Amino acid sequence: MPAATAERSVKEKDKPAAIIRPVGDQIVVRRAESPDQTDGGIVLPQRAKDRDRPAKGIVFAVGRGYLQNGQIFPLEIERGDEVHFSEGYGGAQQIEVDGEEFVVLREGNVLAVVKRG
Numbered sequence: 095m096p097a098a099t100a101e102r103s104v105k106e107k108d109k110p111a112a113i114i115r116p117v118g119d120q121i122v123v124r125r126a127e128s129p130d131q132t133d134g135g136i137v138l139p140q141r142a143k144d145r146d147r148p149a150k151g152i153v154f155a156v157g158r159g160y161l162q163n164g165q166i167f168p169l170e171i172e173r174g175d176e177v178h179f180s181e182g183y184g185g186a187q188q189i190e191v192d193g194e195e196f197v198v199l200r201e202g203n204v205l206a207v208v209k210r211g
Contacts, residue, residue, distance in 0.1 A: 112192045119160035121171050121204070122189075123151040123179065123197045149186075150178045150208075154196060169201045176208040 116122050126148045153175045159168040171177065179186060179199055186199040 114155050114191055114196065116155055116157040116198060118157045119169060119201045120157045120198055121153055121169070121177075121201055122155040123177060123199065124154045125151040125195065125197050149181050150176070151197065152176055156201075160201070171201055171204060171207065176210070177204045178206045178208070179204050 114122050153171055153173050156169050156171055156173055159166045161167075179197070180203045185203045186197045189196050189198055
């Protein structure tokens with residue numbers, strides 16, 4: 095499977111899996127879940143969880159790279175990387191595919207890649 099394409103299985107038999115292929119220097123991130131409660135044990139209402147969604151997640155798909163002087167340069171970000179990103183001006187765009195939410199952003203809006211282990 096090319097790096098620019100990621101497939102997601104769908105539970106319905108007759109429906110093919112959706113393919114998300116970001117273009118250029120775009121990446122698709124599956125956002126981390128918001129916690130259900132604080133460290134102190136206070137249960138958060140859905141409204142608070144929606145407002146304070148974390149700006150981090152796992153990279154689901156990456157584009158081919160950015161074009162400069164007629165040459166394509168590959169991205170540093172790879173599928174499966176854990177990333178922290180900026181949601182500021184032009185930072186991130188929410189999309190929904192087959193009922194699942196993703197965030198699409200440019201590689202330049204990634205603040206950090208977290209490597210574990």
